[in-house]
Amino acid sequence: MTALLEIDDLAIAYGTTRGPMHAVEGFSARLERGRTLGIVGESGSGKSTVALALMGLLPAGARVTAGSVRLEGEELTTMAPEQRRLTRGRRIGMVFQDPFLSLNPGLTVGAQVSEPLTVHRGLDAASAMAEAARLLDSVGIGRAAEVAASYPHQLSGGMRQRAMIATALACDPELLVLDEPTTALDVTIEAQILDLLLGLQKDRGVAMVFISHNLGVIQRVAHEVVVLYAGRVIEQGSADAILSAPQHPYTAGLLGSLPTLDHRGHRLTPIPGGLPDPFQPMQGCNFAPRCRYREEACVAERQVMRPLAPDQLVRCRRAPLEDPAPAAPEPARARWAAADGAGPVVEIREVSKTFSRGGWAAGLFGRASAPGMRALDGVSLRIGPGEIVGLVGESGSGKSTLGRCVIRLVQPDAGEIAVQGRDVLRASGGALRRTLLATQMIFQNPSSSLNPRHTVAQAIGRPVRLSGWKETPVAARVAQLLELVRLPAAYADRYPHQLSGGERQRVGIARALATRPSVLLCDEAVSALDVSVQASIVNLLADLRDELGVAILFISHDLSVVAHLADRVAVLYRGRLVEEGPTEDILRAPNHPYTEALLSAAPLLRTGARIRLRGEIDTGAPIPGCCFTGRCHRRIDERCDTVPPPLRHAATDHGILCHIPVEELAAR
Template sequence: MTMTVPLLEIQDLRVHFNAAGRALRAVDGVSLTVAPGETVALVGESGCGKSVTALSVMRLLPPAARIVGGSVRLDGTELMGLPEVAMRRVRGARVAMIFQEPMTSLNPVLTIGQQIAEPLVRHKGLSGAALSARVQSLLEAVNLPDPARIMRAYPHQLSGGMKQRAMMAMAVACEPRLLIADEPTTALDVTIQAQVLALMRDLQRTTGMGLLFITHDLGVVAQMADRVAVMYAGEVVESAPREAFFRAPRHPYTRKLFASLPGRSRRGEPLAMIPGMVPTLDRPRVGCRFATRCEFAWDRCRAETPAWVEAGGHGVRCHLGLAGPAAQQAAASAPTVQTAAPPSAEARPLLTVRDLKVHFPIRRGVFQRTVGYVRAVDGVSLDIASGRTLALVGESGCGKTTVGKGILQLVPVTGGSVSFEGRELMGLHGAVLRRLRSRFQIVFQDPFSSLNPRMTVADILEEGMLALGVGANAAARQGEVDRLLAAVGLPADAKLRYPHEFSGGQRQRIAIARALAVQPRLIVCDEPTSALDVSVQAQILNLLLDLQQRLGLSYLFITHNLAVVEFMAQEVAVMYLGRIVEKGAVDRVLVAPAHPYTQALLSAVPTLEPTGRTVIRLAGEPPSPARPPQGCHFHPRCPQAMPVCRERYPEQREVDGRKVACHLYP
């Protein structure tokens, strides 16, 4: 794309945070441009400075941050010198931002209509009927059903995808020249993500706005971006047009990111990992910032800061330069951990679940009478053999996590059977159930909220041992703590520290060590990598596979990341509204899905090669489990629905080696 005058031009931007008298160099010399109608993707690990760069453009930095140098120009206007009064005229009118978490960005005490109307009143002077009509048209433009009702609704009354679309309506209300989207789809299911991304492209085509898209999902980058800029430790280390970026990434850090991505092609072998940690931000950098983690670093890398080298629009900050033949070998390198072949499918089930139901009562009135039930899990059956991994996938709210908690008897179960090692768990309580808990454990999605912040790591790991009688004495338990930390790749002195002193990936390792402390045979992994960067995700997935090989563990792996499913699991079950609609071997279900919902789910997954794919866009939102549709639960959104689908729920049938609940297969 030929650029004359950039819409957004950032030159040598530097932002420091004041932390206990130290200056943390969060952004340290970033330069990039966005042209009208162009989408520039800004990618990199958490903490590299992507969001701080975006907030600097908006002049919305927190009090502890200050811009110490550089220039930010929008349509030729320098924003750094504008007083706050003038900046308020820019925000919303000429540049707008969509934040990562809409629930914390939307005002909970104002209706959606009031919040969308605010920029229209301030910048356009609309009022009365004209204002209401414009708000309703914006809600229609972002494909929200029943706009008149949504205008009167509060944020907590909308789903995650609906809230994100409402934020998009607010951001584009005044037709800004530049839209900044900070991880706008990270918390969304792939089907809703596909809708939001398609909507964003449509709005961009209609208005001609420039888009600065911040993400760590390279599949989304391949689908959305015209150009890509990679950040590391506060600076841009590579920038290129999308095709060149995916065809031949040049920087060793970028190539390691690609090599860290899970998928079917990497099954049976460990993922490449980036050793070490991002350098600290509290002192001036000497040499290349990636040198301590780069296997191709030499003396010059540690002593001399690499210059920016660019040719044909592809730039890189590396002493290997644009050719970088050695850097191209980085993707091939991988840890020496070996994974074992999974046991045969005929292995005896370790866990057998039949017709599991978990219904939560809906109570109303002064006397809290039960007026209905939320059918979170409504008849789930599955088996997991020893040493195998079953992945459970589906949209948020379909009941995946409740299945895991129901199996472990962490929530009251309404009906069905759960047999573990041949013993029925239903009906067990108190000390009898407690003695069995050492055999099955859970790793939660957010390790920070699931680890007690007032306990040291040693206390966290020892707590389960004390409760379940593992370890003969205190000395034996402390020895086991040291062994567990070594098993998950943490130093022995980590046991004396508290959870807040660790990174997200390290906290997840602690959570895995806690689960292993009582020597389980089955671990329920509930989205254990969803909050992690791809490089840290690779470390956790390698760790889980290595532990499975050495200890013979079985996993129920709950996730919405189908690339992780292809890498980790031998079998997969697809859930929709409390029931399993398709179940079978990963190589069958994910290669040739049979159920229309599975087909739509797979079509919506962003890939590194998005061309030639047809995304199946599902109508509407998933229905409420408190009021499931009559007949097949999927029929209101199914593009292949038939009259029989509205009349009765389909039975599970054997179709080409997998089980499918669909009337398309009589």
């Protein structure tokens, strides 16, 4: 039987001033209708380059140097540009990682969804817009006609990604190429998008090439998996075989980097080292410098793909491995002990914040200002010395707003915030300066938060000087901070673009530590990183807590990472804390229905039923009853809509905001 897509020995190189950079070598795969091929690997492994080659969208300077790509037997690599364009629109659709960058901000969503209908199917404008609304409805967008008339910035992240999927499906393609389509989404919205794609595949029989660095996501969608490392396929076969019994050390290392609930209290096991130089192809195994199984022959001899089972191929001379699992997780280090009777480092009491909608722009155009959006609604939280508190919830729940209130980037409307006993909201002058020096933030994207024109030494040295450091020369202090975050002192002379994503994030952490803070606010500090790099940063934050006794507020939408790292978990929804307690209690019995849904949606390798939340957070007018009632899978009756839920206690330090009795929640 002829496969829909056949890729044989594909090789791709980028022309540079240093010579050819070999991005992909010898990539081969087959994909049949109605099935999904998952491609996994770290950033820089060549995943997106393969996707762009399939679409005929390789950038200038990149070219296919060898191999073949056939769609139902028709060669794509040598196809004429006009024919390739028609094939790309009619038979192959693509969904990119960031819909905010992929959608044109100057065109309505309907205009963008309808464009392929007019270009490839010849529909007139009115018919195309009507079909666009139908497509938007088919991918789960309510009020489709209203959304079609909206602009991308007026939609949530999940709705923008659904609009991208509708555009890709407009001409009923045979093949969908999806490049990290859920990476930028909350875990609950990610689950909705994956369900949508699986439903579309079942209904339409479309084949999918799904690219991701997250093996938990790949497990949910893929039938076959290809593992890429530095441009080479190092393992491929059925998803069940590869994810349950990986035979290449790199695949096993990726699995070992995932946080699991079984190893809470242990350090994660990231893969040491980094990708090899793409300008200097290696004759032998290109993973050998990072491999704990390597032998001299691994470096000297060329490794070839060979079958280990009918549904599994591996490029490793040592396979099958006696112990393919990664090294056993290390136990956690000795915890930093707070002094007896030490009070909280951070105390947040009944903090509320409402952002106005419309504002001056509404008045300028003669429109009444919309009701305010209540981002925080009476939040209270305490963080002790040497404690990590995980603050979780979807986008729009108020997590980042709370973090910014602590450092006065946002001024609350009501409530109190104290850091080391000092009032943050009413402090001024020198008192405010000392308080803010003691409270530092680590942002999500280090590429955006580091000045590209400043070296590492300049980025870290500036807060050192501003904090009045006089104990040693600034250069020596920079070297100390780099050592603290496990970076060589030689990195001081590098610029951000010369660092990997994980190295940039370590520099961001070193910069935050430059003022010797007692509190670190980590706002999605690992969500943009590969799983292996994420594991190393999670370990680093745990080490800093243990070595320095710094208190950490770890803000994330991913409960699996928080569960591994945090001592306590606080769950925020529409500005209210709906559950708070020790991490072990939250994991053992996530009592609040929202916590239960978040944990169910976490990208962990596992089987079993999952809870799917409907829709997204509604940031409209406040609800008189429970803030979660509109999406709750355990809603009782009208009481949930009209009566504020009581604060119930499963234990002295475990509170749940819910109408359902604690005993009944635990039983469910």
